[in-house]
Amino acid sequence: MLKVAIVGCGKIADAHASVIQQIPGCEIVGACDREPLMATQLQERFPVRKCFPEVAELVSEARPDVVHITTPPASHFEIAKFCLEHGCHVYVEKPFTVDAGQGQRLVDLAEEKGVKLTAGHNHQFSHVARRMRALVASGYLGGTPVHMESYYCYDLSNRSYARALLGDKRHWVRILPGGLLQNIISHGIARIAEFLTTDAPQVIAYGFVSPLLKSIGETEIVDELRVIISEEERTTAYFTFSSQMRPSLHEFRIYGPKNGLILDQNHEILIQLRGAKFKSYADHFIPPVLFAKQHFANLVGNAKLFLTKDFHMDSGMKFLIESFYRSIRDGAPLPISYREILLTTRIMDTIFEQIRAGQSQGRVAYQAQRVP
């Protein structure tokens, strides 16, 4: 029986507890929150053996094999470090750490202690993302990716919702080096990091406060971001985060020398983009039919998943947690490589550094900067 503990009993802890209770051979031996009432409410709704107010107490008394850290990001490093030092495997919710230095130290510590570590990049494991990965691995792109586009949006169009979210000047989002962006963009950046082949791509970031946020008096929270990432004349990528554009996309496009793919996370759709052209007017008539066929196949696939009760909203998280547990129990490879986790963190650091530099100089940043 794998003994699992959850530290931090807020909103995302619900998703973790819900998935863990479905995995055979697991038991939630403890839930920990500095606010005892929060730990209790989780225990009342899920099969949690005991509640703890402190991590040290949880680790020494419940002796978990795995700890899921679902606290606000600023506390991830200290809690993960403590758990790793005490021989626990650790799942850290996104964003992994507040900077790459902390991330590297956690990875080093995990390797030193012989335990495993993963980050909550669960969108990488949705059904459609797994289908895309399999196609890329089969050589569908025809070689190394030439270009990628990752969209990861967050709907802040509702003025009263934006006010409620941003009205509290003491909100933990504000103390993160990357503010609101840091709490959200790691899913979209991780998609790009997975397919980069070098460890030090160049980054140009352009961020600003949207007119909507400005209209409610916000001047610090950057909620519009455009990024160019490039690898020495090889693979390039665009990343877009927007709180205002519609539709609010969660999309990834990847183009190889031969073919391309579009992953539409919102609708769980994967579209293959055929590089070869049809002759003359046939190129105007045959592709629409082929696209229609692909969309229909996506519909049938999604319906099948739904009917077989395998189409949960958090299916990516379930797959990630199961894969992580398998790597712990059976020595299977980690679901996300440490390289990908750290590269994601380093790219994010570089983006935030450029935005901060731009803000301090009263302009947006345009200069390319190499990821350290």
Next chain:
Amino acid sequence: MMTRGVRAGSNETTPARGVALEPASHESFIVAPDDRILITGAAGFIGSCVVESLVDHGFRNLVCFVRPSSGLAGIERIINQRPPGVRIDVIKGNLLSRADCEAACTDVAVLYHLAAGTGEKSFPDAFMNSVVATRNLLDASLGHARLRRFVLVSSFTVYTNRGKPRRRLLDESCPVEERPELRGDAYCFAKVKQEQLVAEYGRNFGVPYVVVRPGSVYGGSKSQITGRVGLGTFGLFLHLGGSNTIPFTYVDNCAEAIVLAGLVEGVEGEAFNVVDDDLPSSRHFLRQYKKNVRLFKSVYVPHAISHALCYLWEKYSKRSKGQLPSAFNRKRWHVEWKKTRYSNEKLKAKLGWAPKVPTAEAMGRYFQSCKQGKQHA
């Protein structure tokens, strides 16, 4: 017991009166006009009416606790129109901060707690903004010996609406949800836990509390139709209420009940349901809404069918391990769509409450403001 201008002791069959209230006698209240009164959620839909009602009752030392992000137009209007000698302080803060709660509770004699995590689908968020916030307020108020009454504004959602002692009649003697986590409704879970916490503080620390449970509060330009009438989905409105009576209370009437719950002596530890007189049926309300506000397509779903659908949804949700969230289930059906009668007898008898605005007039005002709101939109 206070004396009021209306006779107490009637229920939902009593004709609407809408009698203008006589000025309240402060001698019969547990606090004096200059005692400090705190209202959390004061910028909200009901909260601003509570502040207004307290001013009308002659209270002169009010503290409005609001979120930093709250719009203050409603409170500012009251402040600008207040009679001479009335002091209304506004404190911006977060009830999750113990320091903010300490600051707000200083020297408070009556605390009206209306702030809540409403409209949240997440259980932890709803719980934190309701229960943890309430615990902070209770702890803060314990430090000040002046607290005479803690009024918790809860909701009808806490009732199971099953196993009632008087068949269809839902009153304060009816059972409250014992397993609120199974309702699939974060708000219900948070409200039940919040009531339990307040009762615990009452038992263990002697906090003099009163719980007020309003039905469906309407008024202003809040044009969203209560789920007890039906649900809009895929461009079609499913009318689920049919001939059911809807436990409406107009916001001014509800605010008056809340205010009295904090002032009238001898009701510590009691709960009060708040519904108006002459309640309309769901069908009548929907017809009037369509006639006066906007036209839309609706389909009546008979109770047997809505019950069967809730049953199937509940079973599928369980079998699929949450592929469909358990938003619809038999527990919810019993609470929202089962034929039920409501009583305001206790409210009238013990608090001397009477609706300030008769239902017919309140509905007229409501439809008018919805129409105006729609035009402005």
